[in-house]
Amino acid sequence: MATDQRLRLPIGIQTFSEIREGGYYYVDKTPIIERLVHQNKYYFLSRPRRFGKSLLLDTLRCLFEGRRSLFEGLYIHDRWDWETVHPVIRLSFGSGVMRSRDELDERIRHQLRKHRERRTLFTHLRNHDLAGLENHLKSLYAGLPHDWYRNNPIAQYEGHYASVFYSHFAALGGQVTVEDSSHHGKVDMAVDFAGHIYLFEFKVVEQLPEGKALEQIKARGYADKYRATGKPIHLIGVEFSRERRQIVAFDVETIRA
Template identity: 65%
Template sequence: MLAQRRTFTPDLAADARRFLDLLCELRCRSHRHRGAAVADRLSDHRQASSSIGARTEYTLSYPNLEVQASLNDSLLQGACAVIYRCQPGGTAASCTDLLLAHNLAGLQAHLNSLFASIPHDWYRNNPIAQYEGYWASIFYSHFAALGLDIRLEDVTNQGRIDMAVLFNGQVYLFEFKVVEQTPEGKALAQLQAKNYAEKYRSRGEPMHLIGVEFSSSARNVVGFELLTLEAT
């Protein structure tokens, strides 16, 4: 059944090793105070920890917005090292400039460069490019590195918005889809059909519905449709 539904079943041990290798490569950035903050948060959760035999499980979260942004920024650098070396200030800084200027056409080109920088070895002998979660996780990490107000799987009375970003008096609602080669327009269509914008209409801010489609064969963004709803 998992094979028929094309459900990705990763090699968790190998993935864990790769993740640990990536963490070991992260740059040292104020480890003292960040380590103390994480330790404090870990201490907060010890009372609710669960133990089964010799195994103890803890629930960890970000101690503050700075650590959340910094960790996502560092992980993104590990994933997309090429583009970080080529662009002064990194991808996060240029993304901020584009959002401040509300340059969504430039944002599309920026995202194309981001995904084009991912090493092809990531796709070798595995079907990861077929899964929406893979594309969405990188997309999220990129925006989370900015320290913005981001809501994932944002629940409404009609379904869930893949990602909502509230920034600079604007509301950006993203829907993600994976296609084989050419865009099909289903991402933006879902945003409209489900009337997801209604949840944020009371803010009185411009809302931008953005349907993003990723190609599993091209390994990049092939569809970036935009519909702007002016403030009422």
């Protein structure tokens, strides 16, 4: 994460990735974190406010989710097993006051539902189960509120559908690159996760699939830049129907290492 630009002080920033990618100073606390991980099992952090508890927890989340690039140049980078990725459940109650037990229970249930969605996606990717991944993503689009589309043309735009993909994949902690450049253009999204490469191209069609998304990945050689990694590469062409507001094609081809 080295940089030649003048670094800024990370005042009030509680997100590890923002500090590491945004040009801020970071004092390497990963030697302490390594000891925390290996010495005991349960911790209660009781330090005063504004002493970095939230940043510490977010750093631990990034570490267990295997976000290796964020730790380049830090003590723990060469001392961590990056091939082993763990799902992380984080419950937060900092967004408002809960005035009853019912409100508390509902807040917990809501967060657990979100974690379950992430866990399901994580499991499909971890097992390289692309059929399961397709079904999971279809269920996400089926659950989008009808009111989002009322008097709103977002169903016509590729970016609407792609944003759902990006937000879920980014939440898993894998390396996600949008508009990933190569010698013949840009693939819409590239994901490096658990030893596999996933290349996604998105297209919006009227109703029926046309096969153009996968065709573009192959014709423009988007996979070429990844062949030297030795990792399996999955080419995935996803087409969305503006009429049905749903995935109508999820075409996959795999290039084995």
